[in-house]
Amino acid sequence: MIFYDYYADVPDADLRDFVSKQELGRFITASGAGQPHVGLYPFLYLGETIEIHLHRNDEQLADLLTNKKCAFEVGEIHGTIPSNWIHATNAMFATAYHRTVIFECEAEVSEDAEILAAQQRRLMAHYQPAGGHAPVSTEHAMYRGPFKEIRALTLTARAQGKVEARAKSNPRTTRDAHRRAAQTRPADRRRRSRCNSMDTRSRSETLIPMPWYRAVMVWMAFMLVETAHGAVRELFVAPAIGGLRARQIGVPVGCVIVFVVAWFAARWMGAITRRQQLIIGGLWVCLTLAFEIFVGFAVGAPWEQITADLDLTKGGLMSLGLAFMFVTPMLVARPNPRVPST
Numbered sequence: 001m002i003f004y005d006y007y008a009d010v011p012d013a014d015l016r017d018f019v020s021k022q023e024l025g026r027f028i029t030a031s032g033a034g035q036p037h038v039g040l041y042p043f044l045y046l047g048e049t050i051e052i053h054l055h056r057n058d059e060q061l062a063d064l065l066t067n068k069k070c071a072f073e074v075g076e077i078h079g080t081i082p083s084n085w086i087h088a089t090n091a092m093f094a095t096a097y098h099r100t101v102i103f104e105c106e107a108e109v110s111e112d113a114e115i116l117a118a119q120q121r122r123l124m125a126h127y128q129p130a131g132g133h134a135p136v137s138t139e140h141a142m143y144r145g146p147f148k149e150i151r152a153l154t155l156t157a158r159a160q161g162k163v164e165a166r167a168k169s170n171p172r173t174t175r176d177a178h179r180r181a182a183q184t185r186p187a188d189r190r191r192r193s194r195c196n197s198m199d200t201r202s203r204s205e206t207l208i209p210m211p212w213y214r215a216v217m218v219w220m221a222f223m224l225v226e227t228a229h230g231a232v233r234e235l236f237v238a239p240a241i242g243g244l245r246a247r248q249i250g251v252p253v254g255c256v257i258v259f260v261v262a263w264f265a266a267r268w269m270g271a272i273t274r275r276q277q278l279i280i281g282g283l284w285v286c287l288t289l290a291f292e293i294f295v296g297f298a299v300g301a302p303w304e305q306i307t308a309d310l311d312l313t314k315g316g317l318m319s320l321g322l323a324f325m326f327v328t329p330m331l332v333a334r335p336n337p338r339v340p341s342t
Contacts, residue, residue, distance in 0.1 A: 019045045019101055022074040023127075027052060027155075029063035029070045029107075037063060043072070044123050050103065050155040051119050061109065061151055068106045072155055075100035088267060105155035113138045113147045214269045215280045219287050221261050222325075226254055244315055251317040255324045259332065266332040277329035284329075285322050292318075 010018075025043045030036050037060050044051040050072050054061045064070065078097035086093035110116070120136045120143075136143060229250065238246040262269075271277045296306035309318040 015101060016045070016047065018099065019074055022076070025050070025052075025072050025074040027060060027070065027072055029060045030067055031059075031063050032066040042123065042127060044119075044126050048156065050105065050157075051122065052153050052155070053116065053119060053123075053150045054153060056111075056149055056151055064107050064109055064153075068108075070105050070107050070155065072103045072105055073100060086272070088270065103155065103157045105157050108154045108156070110152045110154070112152070113144075116147045116150060116152045117143065119152045210276060210279065211270045212283075214265075215271070215283055216287070218262060218265045218269055219284050221265070222258055222284070222288075223291060225257050225261060229253060229257060247309055248315060248317050251321045254321055258321075258325050258328055262328045262332045266329075266334060269329075271329050271333065274330065277333055278326075280329045281326040284325050288322060288325065 023042065024040050027039045027041055028036060039054075039058070039060055041052045041054075076099050078099070080096045081094065083091045083094035086095075117136050117138050124133065124136065134140060134142060138144070138147065233246050233250050234243075237249065241249075269280075271280050292309075293306060296303075308314050309316040310322075312319060
C-alpha cells in the first residue's frame, strides 16, 4: 500500500474517534517462516495501546512467541467507483473509496488471570456499557475456566520520528512541505493512515492529466471557422454597414461559433474538472490574443488598430468575446449522468 500524505495527514482527535468507533479490527502476525496470519477481533483502543485476547492455541499466539512484531488494522469501505465516472474511456480510473488506519506494533502476551480480568472488564464496558452480565472477577467461579483458556495481548505501537512522503503524484512543493512538517513533528506512535474518502477535486487534480493537445486542436478549429467567418464579414457585411459595426456584430456570431464547436468537442477534449476547464479557457484566450496580434502585424496594421477591438470605450467588443471564450469550457461541460451530484 502507498501512503499519500495528503490523505494521511489526519488530526489525532479525528483518528482516535474513527478507530474507537470501529467494532472489529484485523490482527496480523507472521510465523518464524514468514507465513502471515490474519484474525478479526473485537478490541479496545486506548490511544497508546490496543487490547485484544486470543485463545491459548491460536496460531497467531504461536507466531508471537518467535516474532513480537505485528500489525493491527481498522477500516471502513465507502464504495467502488467505475472508471467511466471519472474518464470516458480510461479503465485505469476505476477506484475504491475507503478509510483505513494501520498500526505497526509489538505485542506483549500475558496469562495472568488478574490482567485478563481487568482487560475483559474494559472490553465489556466498551462493547456492553449497559451491563447485563455478572461482574468479571478472578474470584467468580464462572470465569476461572475461561481465564485459563485465553491470553491477554497488549499491542504497543512503535515510535517514529519521521514520515516519508511518497506521493509521487503530488506537486513537489506539497511533498516537501509534508516532509518538513514530518521532520519537525515530535516522535509519535508508528501509525499510518490512508483516508480515501476524498472529494472529486482532489482525485481529479492529482490523477487526470490535462488534455493540452486536444485543447489546442479545438482552439485551431475555432480559428479555422472564425477565419472563414471574418473573411465573409469583411467581403459582404463591412462594405454595407462599416468595419466597426461589422466587427461588433461579429463578436456574438463568433461566440456562437465557439460555443457550438466546443459543445461538439467537449467529450473528446475530456476537460472534466473545474480547474481543467478554467485552465483551458485561459489557454484559449491567450492563444487567441497571440493570434490576433500576429495577424495584425502580418498585414501591417498599426498597434492602435490591433488593440482597438479590445477597447470598450471605442466600441470594441472583442474583450467580451474573450471573456465568453474563457468560460466556454465550463458552459459546455456535460457531466456523466451516472455520477451522483454532490
